[in-house]
Amino acid sequence: MDRDLVRDLGVPDRREAAADALVALGSDAVERLVRELAQEDSPVDWRPIAAVMGRIGEADAFDSLLRALASASSESSRKRLGFAFSGFGAAAIDRYTTALSHPVPHVRRMAVRGFQRCGDAGTSAVSALLPLLGDPDREVAQQVQDALILQGEHVVPLLRRIRELGPGRQRARALTMLAELGGEPALSRSDVAAIERLIRVKLPDDRPEGMWACWNHWMAVPGGDQAGIMDALGLVDPRPVTFALGNDIVDTDSHGFGPEDPYDGYERVFVTPELDGWTLVLGAWCDPCGEERGPDVLRLCTELSVRYGRAHAYYYGGQGDGSAWIVAEHGSVVRRYCETGEADDELLTLGEPLPFERARRVELGLTPEWDAAQEDQDAEDEWRWAAHDMAADLAHSYGVSPLHIGPGTPSQGTGVIALTPYGLAHGVPAGAYRI
Structure with missing residues (x-):
């Protein structure tokens, strides 16, 4: 042929x-x-x-x-x-x-x-x-x-x-x-x-394991009052989990939520044990800048800060998708800031820049005080790019970041997966996870 x-x-x-x-x-x-x-x-x-x-x-x-x-x-x-x-x-x-x-x-x-x-x-x-x-x-x-x-x-x-x-x-x-x-x-x-027996067997030797999802959302509250924090947030049905299982559920859920189902991804959160003096609540339900959850997360942080002195919320896109943070103290919002590339990011800004933000600007060779409306465009672009990846480092500087923890992080207690009000109303998605 x-x-x-x-x-x-x-x-x-x-x-x-x-x-x-x-x-x-x-x-x-x-x-x-x-x-x-x-x-x-x-x-x-x-x-x-x-x-x-x-x-x-x-x-x-x-x-x-x-x-x-x-x-x-x-x-x-x-x-x-x-x-x-x-x-x-x-x-x-x-x-x-x-x-x-x-x-x-x-x-x-x-x-x-x-x-x-x-x-x-x-x-x-x-x-x-x-x-x-x-x-x-x-x-x-x-x-x-x-x-x-x-x-x-x-x-x-x-x-x-x-x-x-x-x-x-x-x-x-x-x-x-x-x-x-x-x-x-x-x-x-x-x-x-x-499965529950296997989790119990693993828990005594479980050590903190860093979170690294594509889209990371979390709240941070000082102290180790896990039960009180869950009660204040309306979280129910806590079930003990290893760090691997908690992180895997959060990561999987963060990939699932979307406009086709406004509740998908918001049904549950991973509440950590006390980590170096802080308790973290991880999951898309903690999103500080999204249209669906942002206003409620701002309110919850403010209420938690009345009881615990401080409360923070963060978003960090692990694939270059931006950053956002809320810092509340004693019932007042000290700062909310968002850099995710969306046109209305600046509309979310509340309060004055944090000391960490000012220090970062100095490191970049920019003025520590700035006004976006009057800022030199090149300087403003440089700041935006820097802020795009800042949430995890900012969280680490002010307390504990789930992206910076590891086996050596001091830990007391046991982490749990808990249902949010969304999960209580709509159930949770099926899935197999790493224990």
Whole structure:
């Protein structure tokens, strides 16, 4: 077969004619197409080759692709072959089922992906994939887990059966999937008790662990009156957690909230034990600058400062998404400031700059006193960029920052996950978390 015909698939104005010619050749074109896919330095993208093989059909192309995938020696080659191998659709279900028992893990993984790309393959997909939850290759088992979760809640009874009766090698991932699909209500009473027991076992040796979410929101109150702070904030149903579990829940929740559900992400918070003289409340519900939570967080900080002398709230975007802070003392707002790149940031400004802000300006070579309306534009831009990343350091200078704590941070008590008024009214999302 003319090699140029395959290479023409990489030339836009020749691609369609070349594809039609190759499809007409049928099985005679397969081996040349497979060799081209296996070449990691091929100038032809895998997509038009895979499209041609899909038109030729799995009856002629599947076995050739499987052999090449099993013997591929480089990651790039495996990826190119794997994309084509997993794209035959529902017509290849029986072949994918057979490939699930192939001795090469990458073939098994691509067979699972083939099921995923079939869409809703129903009962046949679930029965074929379930045994691989215990696959000795972690990547294969993870691919199966992801594929079965996409099948939805109708797999829950089967997962519960695995938890009850085994096989043992499938039980751990079955528990994770039940948590992902339905949360605690999907778990048996014995599973819930086992998880709570594991947390209790870990707590005596648990040490502070720094928070590093993409979007970090927290409140900080001096002292260790965890129960009193929760009561003042209206937080209920506290449940002991390790730092790893508390941080993982906060991080996951911070990725979930959005305009499609105004309550998603606000349902719960992680209330730390006393850390070097401060108690922190972590979670998107503590957002000091958002339209939904900002006004209430300002009020709560003010009320907490009446009882505890001081109360702060912070936002720090770990991916360069800005900073904000509220500092309240003895019932008054000392400062609120926000730099997140939004047009109305300056409308949130309250009070005079904090000593830390003034000192930072001096470090930048700027005047410690400033008026944004009269400031030199270059100086103002330099300040804005600096303030964009300032919240964590400012919090550290005035007390304790969750991004600066670690195993050496003095700690007294036990952290808890507690429901906010949103969580009490709307429940919490399902999910599996790191304990």
